[in-house]
Amino acid sequence: MTDLLPSDTSSSALPQSTPPHVIAPGLAGRLARRAITSPGAQTYDCVTPLTGGVLGSLPQSTVSDVETAYKAARIAQSRWAGLPPERRVVFLRRLHDLVLDQQTELMDLIQLESGKTRVQAFEEVLDVAGVSRHYARKGPSYLATHRRLGALPLLSQSRELRHPKGVVGIVAPWNYPLSMSITDALPALVAGNAVVLRPDNRSALTALRAIELIDRAGLPEGVLQVVLGDGPAVGNAVLERADYVMFTGSTATGRTVAARAGERLVGASLELGGKNPMYVADDADVEAAAECAVRAMFSSAGQLCISIERLILHERVADEFLKVFVPRVKAMKLGADLDWGNDMGSLISAEQLAKVTEHVDDAVAHGATVLAGGKARPDLGPYFYEPTVLDGVQESMQVCRNETFGPVVSVYRVSSDAEAIAMANDTEYGLNASVWTRDTARGRRIGNRIRCGTVNVNEGYAAAWASNGAPMGGMKQSGLGRRHGAEGIQKYTESQNVTVQHGPGFAIPKGISQKTWARAMTAGLKVMKKAGLS
Template identity: 45%
Template sequence: MSTTETRPGPVATLPARITPELIAGLTALVTATPADGADALPAYDMIEVYTGATVGQLPQSRPEDVLAAYEKSRAAQREWASWPLKRRLAVFERAHELLVRECETVADLIQIGCGKTRRMAVEESCDVPMVISHYLKTARRVLRSTRRGGPVPLFTTSTEEHRPKGVVAVIAPWNFPFAIALSDSVPALIAGNGVVLKPDNKTALCALFGVELLRKAGLPEGLFQVVCGEGPDIGPTLIDNADFVMFTGSTATGRVVGESAGRNLIGCSLELGGKNPMIVLPDANLDEVIPGAVFGVFANSGQACMHIERIYVHESIHDEFLRRLVRAATDLNATMGAAYDYTPEFGSLVSPHHLARVAAHVDDARDKGATVLVGGQARPDIGPAFYEATVLTDVTPDMAHATLETFGPVVSVYPFTDEQEAIRLANDTEYGLNASVWSRDLSRAGRIAGQLQAGSININDGFVTSYASKGSPSGGVKQSGVGSRHGDSGLLKYTDSINIGVQKRQVLAARSGQPYDRQLRITLATLRFMRRTRLR
């Protein structure tokens, strides 16, 4: 009798805080048909990236479940919108404290799905309290009604109001699954909307935990709904029933979302891809540039929309810059590891599937003549989705990495001779999300920044300074997106601007029996008078 040997599967290495009971409680928050229901979809196996082990089952929503989520959120939104803003903000005062208190658990859940380092996971957990804190300070000013002048002083007035749109669809990515899911939802909620959130299946646990914390802080039951599933399966229903869509992801998918929103005549905000450049001028302090470049390129293993993929270095310092960058990348690779502590400084990619995409870009460049100075290899000895920090030179336009977003720990370095050449090369892309300029001369760096085509431009930093400035909008130009998050616009986009005009006396109506040419002369004289006196 023959026997078949069964090899044990990988074993998860979860922190003690992450229990089966916690995971089961979080997945129960998903609006989906019960697993024992006749119409239930197969659950999604949630994987611990470090080991490839399954840690739980994520229910998958059907289109009918998405409709049910909207129905629940709309019912709760009517009450929520009636609350005074002060009462809504009190919920987020409590949420801020809960989020800070639970940052370690948030970091655990982020790491399970993403495989990023502990430092990056903790820093990501801090993004949401920062956004909450900003809008706690500014929401009253931004959302209050504003009295404007009417067309005829004294006799008319106009008042601008900002009313919630209704229920907002938030489609969040896997690379910063907690920060983006919650930081995009918070201003929508503060403005008085309900939210239906679709996190990525791979990284849903941390987003679900954030939703649970907001509910504990006092959000009305049903207001914040979560649906899970693949985009093609539930995306159309999600968008068709929304009053506004906030999407973060690839440019290709962003076009689909934007087209769907347009057909429904609803607004959308899209943060999409990038091929972000860095310019290093000859006077730059390399002692500062190299650590900045390492973080700008390799933070989160290169899986950040705003991370640097192209570096242009003045020819006078190019060789020295390259030598130092290669050494720093080599040192970084030595710290690669899979752990829920602060020992590793370089983490995993999100999945073996994404690793294959990153590796394909590097292999294509290598095959076409690029030089791999460091990295360029997967590290299955550490985990199933680890890939080395990689520095390329001799990259030419026919290579995929030259123009396409690799979204991994890979950077190409090029020499340049003068500023205008560097600016031209930096702008030579269909994307325009982020750019970086390094120089001791801030005026010179500022002049160059003024010519770069990007929604965020950082001087003597890779991307953190602009993104962490919650008072200023963050978004892309060209093919990198539409709209922005953060700042006043990041709150107002979730509202409809309403104009209430009041005419105290009928001064705008045509006078009965008066010839129109006389009315016209009076109107034109009035316009000239108001301009001379600056009344209007």
């Protein structure tokens, strides 16, 4: 890398004694120039959860700055929307290569801001590259004008067009500093919108660096505006001025966002919380399921909306699975260094550590058994907590139904697929699920009955998430709308029906009575039905 770490070190060669919170002097100031802020603005200290050290300070935007961003975005949007989609996607092809070429620097920033491991930071690089490649290739077809069947064959010629919403307001979360900061903006831009983006302060350095790469990729000036600040003031200001709202966060906040969007009659897409299940059926490959379970439950220290928090085991394989799974969890390597090899990193903050600790302590106090983990690791860093497996979780325990958003999974046993499906669905959430069976047809049948936006058969979350041509999102209290695929870009558009009518159309011909005309139309409808025309 060139400008993140001091020039005499590299991320792969940091001595163990070097605190992993050193970044090049002036980096934060350089990145901050991309955001809309006022002179003399208040600042926010970016702190790495790996050590508690300060990475740098960023100026904070005001509500007035948000208004400035929207004014500039609306001016730029009219020009941007005038380009055909084939020209708008060009920057995505360049961004794909830039992200891959700059991955070392990006992974350093991701780790420093989120506390996750190197391999989990690399997942974000893969995600941005995949989303960029997909919409560069498929975006124009998703937005293309299509012929639709008119009221009268040949005489009524209908076309469905798609127009951009205008300016999309995006409030991004902290847990995926690269991926979640920009991947929702990319299809919105391809659809011809401008975007006002507020990345979370805790992930703002990574987001700003990614936006520098978007600029280098050729996105026109003004189309993507960035503001920095807290959620209650700046985040709300972004969403309250948007022509379309994109929010990722908690279900509680999502309800408020949806209500306010509804009051203004603007659309909203929300990815919210989850209490995601993994079911291991009695014919599952136990070794493969256990290996994947470690990734599915403890990636990013469980701070992943689609992370597995409920492990549902068929009673015939429960003991065998736990004999394989629990030792794997206990053997996980935790660490704070910016290098490959660690299995799990840190939680993001003291607040998140307190929540995880509360859930585990409450479960133990009410009779749950800790099979692995169960305690904080301040020897590794201020917010480290061991990957934890709980058995004997009951309804009265906080961890049973509430999203933990940390490295904690609860074990349950069932006697049949039907019982497993009922348990998987027994939650207010419906974001992601995993099913393990050697019989993929059986896996699909089970998955079809689980009320989740994505279901992975013989995977935890990566297969469905990385399938960029297919929709991803939540059911029930896990959200509204979808990202990825056709829905992930078309939600940022208004569909329009333009129909040209030829011939007499629906006017009653002169000399024909209304009754005779009605009979003729009735006969015509019957003919259309027989001909298979709708």
